[in-house]
Amino acid sequence: MSEDNIQTVKVLSKTTWTPSLFSFTVTRPESFKFTAGQFVRLGVNPSKLQYYKQQGEAQSQATDAAPDEDIFRAYSIVSSPFDEVLEFFSIVIPDGAFTSQLQHLQVGDELLLNTMPFGFLTLARYQQPLPKDLWLLATGTGLAPFLSMLQDLQTWQDYEHIVLAYSARSQEELAYVEQIKQLQADFGSLVDNPARLIFVPIVTREPMEGALTERLPQLLLNGELEKRAGIKLDNDNAHVMLCGNPEMVEDTKETLKELGFVMNRRGEGNIAVENYW
Ligand SMILES: Cc1cc2nc3c(=O)[nH]c(=O)nc-3n(C[C@H](O)[C@H](O)[C@H](O)COP(=O)(O)OP(=O)(O)OC[C@H]3O[C@@H](n4cnc5c(N)ncnc54)[C@H](O)[C@@H]3O)c2cc1C
Ligand SMILES: NC(=O)c1ccc[n+]([C@@H]2O[C@H](COP(=O)([O-])OP(=O)(O)OC[C@H]3O[C@@H](n4cnc5c(N)ncnc54)[C@H](OP(=O)(O)O)[C@@H]3O)[C@@H](O)[C@H]2O)c1
CATH class of the missing domain: 3.40.50.80 (Nucleotide-binding domain of ferredoxin-NADP reductase (FNR) module)
Incomplete structure (x- = not known):
């Protein structure tokens, strides 16, 4: 994956549907274009996610245990190509490397976005x-x-x-x-x-x-x-x-x-x- 395409985006909102389903919006980089139906790769760095900072006692253990590497997964874009923000809809897989981290997202957290859109379900x-x-x-x-x-x-x-x-x-x-x-x-x-x-x-x-x-x-x-x-x-x-x-x-x-x-x-x-x- 080319590092050139990776940008940091900020979480703007989060909607929890069920304990295992949620949606969130992030800022959309100005240059990022896509076609309805395409997907992108989103990345988290577990040791950087803000929730660790807010876990009080558990913080030091969690930071020690968290791998200090970016984890990327494919995510379809929910929002329209004309929206100012990007929206995503996610499952939570309890032992999934990505979503076990992503589920703790909070407004203001940062995610990585590979701005190369993929996919032919268009x-x-x-x-x-x-x-x-x-x-x-x-x-x-x-x-x-x-x-x-x-x-x-x-x-x-x-x-x-x-x-x-x-x-x-x-x-x-x-x-x-x-x-x-x-x-x-x-x-x-x-x-x-x-x-x-x-x-x-x-x-x-x-x-x-x-x-x-x-x-x-x-x-x-x-x-x-x-x-x-x-x-x-x-x-x-x-x-x-x-x-x-x-x-x-x-x-x-x-x-x-x-x-x-x-x-x-x-x-x-x-x-x-x-x-x-
Ligand atoms: C083209 C493409 C687009 C995708 N778009 C989305 C999306 O918009 N939203 C989303 O939540 N996921 C999407 N996924 C799946 C996503 O990439 C990850 O697999 C998911 O986030 C789980 O990651 P994980 O590391 O926690 O678990 P993984 O190790 O990636 O998956 C573990 C297991 O969880 C189950 N699983 C994985 N994803 C899902 C899912 N979405 N729904 C139900 N069960 C699942 C499967 O049994 C899988 O083997 C997409 C995948 C592809 C290939
Ligand atoms: N949903 C939960 O309560 C829950 C909670 C935690 C984790 N998970 C995990 O999340 C993953 C799946 O979750 P999910 O509920 O989003 O997805 P899912 O299992 O794909 O179910 C979503 C829908 O797809 C249907 N479906 C499944 N296989 C099908 C097939 N072969 N043909 C037609 N329809 C089919 C299901 O019907 P059926 O009901 O007939 O299967 C259901 O209506 C699994 O790994 C699961 O262990 C799920």
Whole structure:
């Protein structure tokens, strides 16, 4: 990784969704440009994170134990390419090298940002002419790149319907629901059609009113996803993007292939994917 691309950014806000899910915003370096759907590498230096300073008695032990090296991980950008700040949505893996540190972030802390944007889970990968519909299928924090795309007016102008199906284990882990409804209202009115975005929440491990309960591949096979979306999902009319759990991506991709969909290569084919681990 080139040192030239690494800049320090400051944490501006933090939202805790559950003990294992949170979001945060950081300052955006002026020169940093990206396309909706891309990811960056964020870095922490455990021994420098401010929380150690605030742990009183535990401080000296923690600083001794903390490795004095930067740890970087890939993070999709939630915010739009036009925002002044950068937003991220993170899991906490209790024994994960990165997130066990990142979970203690506080406003005012510094993070490292590699300002080289990566990734091809972008709408630019598809060639014209575009089909009518865009289907965005996410599990967990895999929602992030789709939130960025949905804050880009071009996405709303390019597709007649955008279906966002978002699967989490429990209702409390279904983050960003209010923000999704706000996007529906705000961008929907800009294109004179709030119904252009069809949001399909999926909660798999407990009942939730208004949410589907099965996994995405089953919902594709039994027709429940189409039924809930109120539109047909067919090969001629749709781009389909998958993001999140690699097993979901694999199982859903194979299901879509059985239904006649084709992986997107060199602009052609409908399916595009990103695995988070
Ligand atoms: C292209 C790309 C984009 C990514 N974007 C995001 C993002 O926006 N938000 C985010 O939280 N993570 C994202 N990740 C995952 C992220 O890079 C790290 O894996 C995550 O922060 C955990 O780091 P860790 O060192 O604590 O644990 P790791 O050692 O990296 O992971 C340990 C295990 O935790 C599980 N795991 C890792 N990441 C996740 C996750 N996001 N959700 C559920 N389980 C997970 C897997 O079982 C993994 O094997 C992305 C990964 C890739 C490749
Ligand atoms: N969620 C928690 O309570 C929690 C807490 C601490 C740590 N973790 C760790 O975080 C990681 C995963 O957390 P997560 O809940 O964000 O992600 P996840 O396990 O990927 O679950 C998110 C959603 O993806 C679905 N899914 C999983 N595999 C699928 C597949 N093959 N096809 C279709 N859908 C699939 C899940 O359905 P199912 O419910 O059917 O699996 C769930 O609805 C694990 O390493 C876990 O140990 C989780």
